[in-house]
Amino acid sequence: AQKITQTQPGMFVQEKEAVTLDCTYDTSDQSYGLFWYKQPSSGEMIFLIYQGSYDEQNATEGRYSLNFQKARKSANLVISASQLGDSAMYFCAMSKTEAAGNKLTFGGGTRVLVKP
Amino acid sequence: DAGVTQSPTHLIKTRGQQVTLRCSPKSGHDTVSWYQQALGQGPQFIFQYYEEEERQRGNFPDRFSGHQFPNYSSELNVNALLLGDSALYLCASSLAGVHGELFFGEGSRLTVL
Numbered sequence A: 001a002q003k004i005t006q007t008q009p010g011m012f013v014q015e016k017e018a019v020t021l022d023c024t025y026d027t028s029d030q031s032y033g034l035f036w037y038k039q040p041s042s043g044e045m046i047f048l049i050y051q052g053s054y055d056e057q058n059a060t061e062g063r064y065s066l067n068f069q070k071a072r073k074s075a076n077l078v079i080s081a082s083q084l085g086d087s088a089m090y091f092c093a094m095s096k097t098e099a100a101g102n103k104l105t106f107g108g109g110t111r112v113l114v115k116p
Numbered sequence B: 001d002a003g004v005t006q007s008p009t010h011l012i013k014t015r016g017q018q019v020t021l022r023c024s025p026k027s028g029h030d031t032v033s034w035y036q037q038a039l040g041q042g043p044q045f046i047f048q049y050y051e052e053e054e055r056q057r058g059n060f061p062d063r064f065s066g067h068q069f070p071n072y073s074s075e076l077n078v079n080a081l082l083l084g085d086s087a088l089y090l091c092a093s094s095l096a097g098v099h100g101e102l103f104f105g106e107g108s109r110l111t112v113l
Helices: none
Strands: A004-005 A011-016 A017-022 A022-025 A031-038 A046-052 A064-069 A076-080 A088-095 A103-106 A110-115 B003-006 B008-011 B018-023 B029-038 B044-050 B053-057 B064-068 B074-078 B085-094 B108-112
Touching: A004 A088, A011 A017, A011 B008, A022 A076, A031 A064, A031 A076, A046 A076, A046 B029, A103 B044, B003 B044, B003 B053, B003 B085, B018 B085, B018 B108, B029 B074, B044 B064, B044 B085
Parallel strands: A011 A110, B008 B108
Antiparallel strands: A004 A022, A017 A076, A031 A046, A031 A088, A064 A076, A088 A103, A088 A110, B003 B018, B018 B074, B029 B044, B029 B085, B044 B053, B064 B074, B085 B108
């Protein structure tokens, strides 16, 4: 079975600073995918970034980067230059294979509040 | 290009009733998955539909059923509602065989009284 652990229930970050959200995972699968989603109070899950288990380079998407450490089974999200609009819940998730159609297992989430 | 759309956005039911939630996937996507998100928790996988068949199922009772139509849209049905079924129900769409992205809708918030 797959498991995702997010140990930070909530955190504050100053506007324009960088923040790292922790995510560790457990799986016996050789091929898997790791996702990060943002969920504002409206409820929609907004896709941020994806890392395949065989990708050698860390994924980046604009201000988001994924620090993938396979041996440690961690997939931390780094948000650079935080903005007030980044205040939201953030979920780490994984899929069993690299195909998007497989089911996602989510962590419990981290609530981020950006202070002006 | 429309993303994933869900309806209704909010609804209130009473215990024992039945509910149907609807989802239209992102244009070009053929796979639809449903998730239940209780307050303060991460989403839990209910099931996934591809080619009009249920392909994978999470740990949910048979009261939860679904359907996928030829146009790839999908319905989630919940019978004999319980108070514990109160949650945000999220639909996600993807393209089979393509990795990297699952697009979610804004969800349907169900309250069971």
